[in-house]
Amino acid sequence: MTLLTTKQVQEIFRVDRSTIYRMAEDGRLPAVKVGRQWRFPSDRVESLLDQSNGDSIAAAPDTSSAVDLALGTVLPGETAQAVADLAADLFGVMAVVTDMSGQALSTVANPCGYFTAVFEGVYTADRCSAGWRRLGEEIELEPRFLPSHLGFLCARSFIRIGANLAGMVIVGGVAPEQWPPGEDEIATVAIETGTSEELIRQHINEVYWIDVAHQDWIVRNLSRVSDLISHLADGHGRLVHKLETIAALAGAAE
DSSP: OOEEOHHHHHHHHTOOHHHHHHHHHHTSSOOEEETTEEEEEHHHHHHHHHHHTTSOTTSOOOTTTSOOOOHHHHSOHHHHHHHHHHHHHHHTSEEEEEETTSOBSSOOBSOOHHHHHHTTSSSHHHHHHHHHHHHHTOSOOSOOOEEOTTSSEEEEEEEEETTEEEEEEEEEEEOOSSOSOOHHHHHHHHHHHTOOHHHHHHHTTOSBOOOHHHHHHHHHHHHHHHHHHHHHHHHHHHHHHHHHHHHHHHHHHO
């Protein structure tokens, strides 16, 4: 998938940079945030251009389809946990649901022994949130397994509300081809998580050992799970938005 820069999209729609930013923020233009920069999927931009048929792309947004809601608002904790449990059971690895900042909306389901041992470390929770946030900043929209800060592999798929990326389903705890890590890597993990090296050594092989074919199967189906959750969250988000609008109108009439 090709991602366009802001300048390239400006040239396509012939509008200024600030308009592109507003369109990305309010959901009129499909976009993802890569670090501090916006990037735009070329196929969806071209589709949007075809649909516009010469109309002004900068027209006022349809608020019924671009609902600006936090994922936690439309995906309560018990629902997020059910999603994590389902993904963990389906794929046979550990799973968690987070928002785009990497904050967990569920506990980690089916954690491997290595993660469970290290998670007791002083700094592990913060390191995990930072690692999950970085997964959300990866340019590739399609899920793929990548090394985590703990050394094992993780993959993520996005949850959307309307055109906006709202959260992630993350699976992991998978041993890479070269495992266990060397002593220098173990020492680094120990320092960064506030865990003893000896504890890490005791549990370092308690990860999920799955072959490449199984990993490929997971990434092919991970998007299907997040797409289903996206549809549910988007539908709930529209309902919440309508109820808030009704409440606002009722309040104004009093």
